[in-house]
Amino acid sequence: MGSSTVYGQEKKEKKDKNAPPQKGSLYLSPVPVIGANPAFGFIYGVGGSASWFMGDPSTTKISNALLGVAFTTKKQTIVTLKSTVYGENNDFILLGDWRYLDSSQPTWGLGTGPQSAKLASNDFGFDDGSIEGNSEADMMEFRFFRFYETFLKRVNDKGFYAGLGIHVDMFRNIQDQLLDLESTPQIITPYYAYNEAYGFDQEKSTLVGISLNGVYDTRDNINNPYAGGYAMINFKINPEFMGSDQSSTQLWMEYRDYFDFTDDHQNILAIWTYANLSISGDLPYMNLPAIGWDQYSKSGEPYSQGRFRGSNLMFAGVEFRKHLLATKNNPDFFGAVVYANATTASGKANGINLFEYVEPGYGLGLRFNINKKARTNVGIDYGWGNYGTSGLFLRLNENF
Template sequence: MGADNDYILLGDWRYLNSSQPTWGLGTGPQSARLADNNFGFDDGSIDGNSEADMLEFQFFRFYETYLRKVGNKGFYAGVGLHIDLFNNFNDQLLDLDADPPVITPFYAYNEKYGFDQNKSTLVGLSLNGVLDTRDNVNNPYTGRYAMANFKINPEFLGSEKSSTQLWLEYRDYFNFTPDHRNILALWTYANLTVSGDLPYMNVPAIGWDQYSKSGEPYAQGRFRGQNLIFGGVEFRKHLLATKKNPSFFGAVVFANATTASGKGNGIDLFEYIEPGYGLGLRVNISQKARTNIGIDYGWGNYQTTGFFLRLNENF
């Protein structure tokens, strides 16, 4: 933020030479299938525990949003530029020479919606509004945060296909004691495809938020769909103080839920809801900045478990 909090710069810059599993669109049992020897994904699925299920890729992202303060109530409005470039896809489970061919969700999606199998480009401009009354961005005790982002991805800017997207987000914090030792924190967002079709890796997916913190205990991209809604709650409890640091040690318990639609396979929002839950420990390393080191462990559907090490709170 600028002097006197009069403007906000929101940046998301990434370069990845990485890999992650590809999954079917929408929440529900069909999303557990990594690949299939039937194009319709109806039967013959490959074991979901296969270690050869990765989609390899190179990824460059440049997101930058400028918001200016409007009035004195914590409201900001502004515009943004968003560039996503994916290259050198290597879909490891795909085997078109098998009899019958082994088709992955990534390949099937690209064939259905007419996207390149080797690369994708999405370039957009956004209109943004933010309400931020939190007392601290690292570990809020009071206040709330809300954001609306409408993104336009036209072909003339370089997108493979024209599309529009809408992001709606809300966070709130409730104190049960005056010393902020017991806090209930809420987070929800909706990532919606308003019009057009997006490249597979830009279809709304869990864990692809700005700081990749949504969806514990699931892996990034585990649930993906044209429309996705996530909601989470955490109870944060202070446990132990030291003479120099009254906020030294604490714990959290959390629960969340994700639902995603699949336009191509007839799955609607809220038709399937995937839960996540777990607990964690917090060690405060800077009382002034409220910076915590966190360790979380969580459980979810499909025998999913996850261990997470983080800096600062999830939200």
């Protein structure tokens, strides 16, 4: 009698594990965080992906949240929570981007081009090709808090949404360690020079705004799209009366598309492009458009976050995803990708124009599917770029 009961429980558990997705189905995928790049050194920590259905999967897209807690050999702490939530029957979308960083990075020059690696007026430059990079004493230290939430209501059944967002960025305890005003001649950094020119505080900055948003989203799955497209336009208004240091406006325009050449998800070409533009007023230096500061911090491989920064920035990337190996229990178990991208940024303060310099990136990677129902992938990428840049990246879900 006892053995029969145990057998029945095992059979039920196996059935539940293989049950098709339904409303409320939750898929958790923990993964270690490992990486390396010149600005952060070696990165280690833990991350996790949670995917779930707010409604019937036949009429509701899967939602996802990514949580990461990481530390680096340059004594940095990085805590992030990124989310895309689809309401029941895709009635609404909620986009979240929360971050806390006790971090540091070089104060790269503005715009793309050779001057972007020039960190100070004494011609001191950043060694992109070395994991050791510059010493910690050459970095700009800071604490950063971000709270972004955007609510979008479905407009029609064609995939169009419209809505509002609130956006808070606070940088505190900024220490520009390479700056030396006591030396002869003085050593001036791009960060210090920008703040002096545009009237910003050297030790802190605040940017608070609201946004008007339009989204077109027909992707079949946000974790690993096989089909559909995505477009977003975001106009952000940052008035002083809401807490911003200075009033300004910004415009974000984005487009993604996916092409399945074999109709069985074995060979997919994915493209992603966006423009991040300063429309009016002046932004704090750390809020200027910069590579790697998108919602999921995945643009610009293999360059470090913030490596290219300017008044305006444009990015375009293409990725070919190839399925390689299936298992008995997972037909999408293993694959590989090759990618290429390009970034251009302007420097208002130094006369660098968009497209005057275009910085390429390229690389390859492996993909391991760790949850076939949620399409959750673990990605390991290695890439190369200009100025001797190279980097190793561990990703949860596809880059876009």
